[in-house]
Amino acid sequence: MVGYGPEDNHFVAELTYNYGVGDYRLGNDFLGMTVVSSQAVRNAQKLQWPLKEISAGVYETEAPGGYKFCLQDKDSPKEDPVLKVTLAVSSLQKSVDYWSKLLGMKVYEEDEGKQKTLLGYADDQCKLELQGVGGAVDHGTAFGRIAFSCPKEELPGIEALMKKEGQKILTPLVSLDTPGKATVQVVILADPDGHEICFVGDEAFQELSRVDPSGGKLLDEAMAADKSHEWFAKCNIQKPSA
Template identity: 70%
Template sequence: MASKRALHFVFKVGDRSKTATFFRDVLGMKILRHEEFEEGCKATCNGPYDGKWSKTMVGFGPEEDHFVAELTYNYGVGEYRLGNDFMGLTLQSSQSVSNAKKLGWPLTEIDEALYLAEAPGGYRFYLVDKERPPNDPVQKVCLAVSDLQKSTHYWSSLLGMKVMERNEEKKTVLMGFSDTQCKLELHDIGVTVDHGTAFGRIAFSCPCDQLSELEALMKKEQQKILTPLVSLDTPGKATVEVVILADSDGHEICFVGDEAFRKLSKMDPMANALLDKAMAEDKSDEWFAKHKQQKSSA
C-alpha cells in the first residue's frame, strides 16, 4: 500500500550530548527539528514518564522523503537497559565510515565494506562503506521476532507490507510499503523478545481517514492497541492524530495521519541551534553531581 510510508524509529537516549555527536559528527545526519515538552506525552512517545523531556529528529534529509531517527531524552534518566529487540539500522555512506575513523569512534568490520558502529546506549548501526545514494541512505531497520511466520502474517496481512525477500538460512524476512522506502527486516531469534527499558518504536504514516479503519481492523482481529486514536499537540505546530499498536512480540508501532504530519515535520532552520541551546541549559548532570547522586537508571 503505497499510501503508507515509513517515517522514523524512536531511540531513548540517556546522554544527549554524546548522542548528538554520534548522529551529527559520525553519521553526518542533520538536526531537522527539536522540541521541548514540560510533561509526558499522551501517546507515551517518551516512554512511561511524566516529567520534562525533549524530542530531536535527525536524518540525512527532510522527513517527507527520508527515514529518520527520533531521539527522546527524559531529563531525569541517565541510562536505559537495552534488550534484544532492536537488532540494528543499516545505512549506506562511506562518509559516515570515514567520519568514524577520523574521530576515533569504535568500528567493527563485519564484512567487506560493512562496519558496525554503536551509538551511545548500545544501539547498533551498520554502515555500508559505499557512496551515499541520491535518495535516502537509510536502507533498513531490523527487529527481533520470536515467531517469523506469525510476525510476517501480522506485518503483511494486517498492516499491508509487501514481502520483498526471504532468507531461510538467516531466518529473516525483508518487507516494506514500497521499493523506494526504508525497509523493515524481521529476524527470528528463536527466544522471547526482551524490550528492556530502552524499547523503541517504529513509526509510519497513512492518510488520516485510514487511522480509524486501521484501529477497527485491529479490534476485529483482537490485536493489541496500546493507545487508541488520539490527537497530539506540539506547541506552535500542527496537531496530529495517532494510533499506537503492538505486534505479537510487543514491538510498538505508531501510525500517524499523513496530512497533518507533513505540516508538523517541516524542517526547522533553527533546529540545530535549539538543540545546542537546550543542551547548554540542561544542568541536570551538574545538579546530580553536586548532590552526590546519579541520574536514575530506567
C-alpha cells in the same frame, strides 16, 4: 529528530533524553540500523570511532547507548542512505503475517536459513527487517517505537481491523494538540512481540515535520542551558556522559 533529510521522504530517528534516568538496560528487541554511506565510514575512521569489519566493505559499530549500526562503505543508490532497521521477533512467520497481511507491507526478501525477512511500503523507502531470535523478545527499559504516516482517513480502518483481528491497541485513535501547530491524529499498536507501532495522520504530520532551518542552533542552545547535572548532583547520582 535526526536524519539525512526531511521526514516526509526520509527515515529519521527520535532521540530522547529523560531526566532522572542514569542508564538503561538494553534488551534484544532492536538489532540495529543499516546505513549505506562511504562518508559515514570515513567520518568514523577520522574520529577513531570503533569499527569492526564483518565482511568486505561492511562495518559494525555501536552508539554511546549501546545501539548497533551497520555501515556499508559505498554510495547509496537512493536519496535516503538509511537502508533498513532490524527488529527481533520470536516467531518469524507470525510476525511476517502481522506486518504484511494486516499492516499491508510488501515482502521484499526472505532468508529462511538466517531467519530474516525484509519488508517495506515502497521501493525507495527505508525497509523493516524482521529477524527470528529463537526465543522471547526482551524490550529492556529503553525500547521505543516505529512510526509511519498515512492519510488520516485510513486511521479508523487500521484501528477497526486490529479490533476485528483481536490485536493489541495501545492507544486508540486520538487527536493530539500541538500548541501553535497542527492537531495530529494517531493510533498506536503492538505487534505479537510488543514492538510499538504508531500510525500518524499525514496531513498534520506534514506540518509538524517541517525542517527547522535553525534546528541545529536551537539544539546547541538547549544543551548549553541544560542544568540536569545539578539534578544528578543533588540526588548524588553520576550523570551519564551520553
